Amino acid sequence: MLQEQLQHKIDFKTKPLGSLGDLEKLALQIGLVQNNLTPQLNHPHLIVFAADHGIAKEGVSAYPAEVTPQMVLNFVNQGAAINVFCKQNKITLKVVDAGVNFDFKENPNIIHHKVAYSTQSFLSQKAITTEELEKCFQYSEQLIDDIAKTGCNIIGFGEMGIGNTSSATMIINALSNIQLKDVVGRGTGLDDAGLQNKLNILQKAKDFHGEITAPKEVLQTFGGFEIAQMTGAMLSAFQKNMLIMVDGFIASAAFLVAYHINPSIKKNAIFCHQSDEAGHRLLLEYLEVNPLLKLSLRVGEGTGCALAYPLIQSAVHFLNEMASFESAGVSNQ
Incomplete structure (x- = not known):
C-alpha cells in the first residue's frame, strides 16, 4: 500500500x-x-484574480474602489509583493481581470476574463446573476486547461478587489458555523468605527437574504467575480490532480465553496498561511487544517502561497x- x-x-x-x-x-x-x-513539483503557477465589488459603495473598505485597477497595473508592471516573491521562487504569475471596473485595452499581460465591470451590491440583491456565475466557471476551466498544458502540477491563487473581505466574510458565515461578528475583520485597515459600520452593513445583508446554505447560491449571493473564478479554478485544478496552494482569508473562502461542492478537494489542498484577518483562524479550525506559516500577513495577492512554496519544495526534496x-x-x- x-x-x-x-x-x-x-x-x-x-x-x-x-x-x-x-x-x-x-x-x-x-x-x-x-x-x-x-513526487515532483513541476512548473508552479500562481494566478491573481481581480474584480470590483458593488458592496464597496457601502463604505466597508478603508480604500476606494479605484485601487483595484491601479493594483492590477502594478502587478503587470512587476511592482507588487506577489511579483517579488514569485520571481524569487521561480513561480509563473498570471493576472486575470475577472471583473474590474476599468478597461485595460487588451493589455497582453492580462488575461481578459471580465464578466462585468463589477458585481452588484449584495446589500439589496444577489451580487452575481446565474449566467454570470456560469461564465465564471467556464472561464476558470479554460484557464486551468491552458495552464495544465505547460505541465504544471502545483498551483496557487491570489486576489485583488476592494471590498472582497466583505464577500468572503458573508461566504464563510453562510457555509460554516462561525458567527458573523467573529468572522468580520478590518480588511484593508478599518478603524474601530469603520469595523462596527462594516459589521452593521453585513448584518443588514444577512437579514435581507436570510439563511442560504447551497454553496453555489452562497457564491452567487455574496461572491465577487474573482472569488467565483477562483472557486472554479480550484475545482478544475483538482480535476487535473494538481496540488492546490490556498492563500489567506479570501482564497480560503473560495476554497470553502469548492469544498462544499466537492469535499474530496481537501486532500490536494495545502494551506499556506494563517492570515491576520480575524476570521481566518476560525475558518482553518472549521476545516481542521494546519497552515504552514503564520506571519501576520493580510496583503492578499497569493503572497502566502509564494512564501510557503520553498517549504513545499523542502518536503519533496527531503523525501x-x-x-x-x-x-x-x-x-x-
Missing part, C-alpha cells in the same frame, strides 16, 4: 522519528496525491534526496 510505503520511507530517513514535523505530513500528502514514492539509515550505514536504534 502506497501510504505505508511512503510512511516507511519518511520514518527511515536519517533523523529521529517524526522530527521533521509538519514537513513529514506534507511529504506524505504530496506523495499520495501524485501516487508516487518520488527524494535524504539518506535512509540503511543507505547511510547509520544505526537507527
Whole structure:
C-alpha cells in the first residue's frame, strides 16, 4: 500500500522519528496525491484574480474602489509583493481581470476574463446573476486547461478587489458555523468605527437574504467575480490532480465553496498561511487544517502561497534526496 510505503520511507530517513514535523505530513500528502514514492513539483503557477465589488459603495473598505485597477497595473508592471516573491521562487504569475471596473485595452499581460465591470451590491440583491456565475466557471476551466498544458502540477491563487473581505466574510458565515461578528475583520485597515459600520452593513445583508446554505447560491449571493473564478479554478485544478496552494482569508473562502461542492478537494489542498484577518483562524479550525506559516500577513495577492512554496519544495526534496539509515550505514536504534 502506497501510504505505508511512503510512511516507511519518511520514518527511515536519517533523523529521529517524526522530527521533521509538519514537513513529514506534507511529504506524505504530496506523495499520495501524485501516487508516487518520488513526487515532483513541476512548473508552479500562481494566478491573481481581480474584480470590483458593488458592496464597496457601502463604505466597508478603508480604500476606494479605484485601487483595484491601479493594483492590477502594478502587478503587470512587476511592482507588487506577489511579483517579488514569485520571481524569487521561480513561480509563473498570471493576472486575470475577472471583473474590474476599468478597461485595460487588451493589455497582453492580462488575461481578459471580465464578466462585468463589477458585481452588484449584495446589500439589496444577489451580487452575481446565474449566467454570470456560469461564465465564471467556464472561464476558470479554460484557464486551468491552458495552464495544465505547460505541465504544471502545483498551483496557487491570489486576489485583488476592494471590498472582497466583505464577500468572503458573508461566504464563510453562510457555509460554516462561525458567527458573523467573529468572522468580520478590518480588511484593508478599518478603524474601530469603520469595523462596527462594516459589521452593521453585513448584518443588514444577512437579514435581507436570510439563511442560504447551497454553496453555489452562497457564491452567487455574496461572491465577487474573482472569488467565483477562483472557486472554479480550484475545482478544475483538482480535476487535473494538481496540488492546490490556498492563500489567506479570501482564497480560503473560495476554497470553502469548492469544498462544499466537492469535499474530496481537501486532500490536494495545502494551506499556506494563517492570515491576520480575524476570521481566518476560525475558518482553518472549521476545516481542521494546519497552515504552514503564520506571519501576520493580510496583503492578499497569493503572497502566502509564494512564501510557503520553498517549504513545499523542502518536503519533496527531503523525501527524494535524504539518506535512509540503511543507505547511510547509520544505526537507527
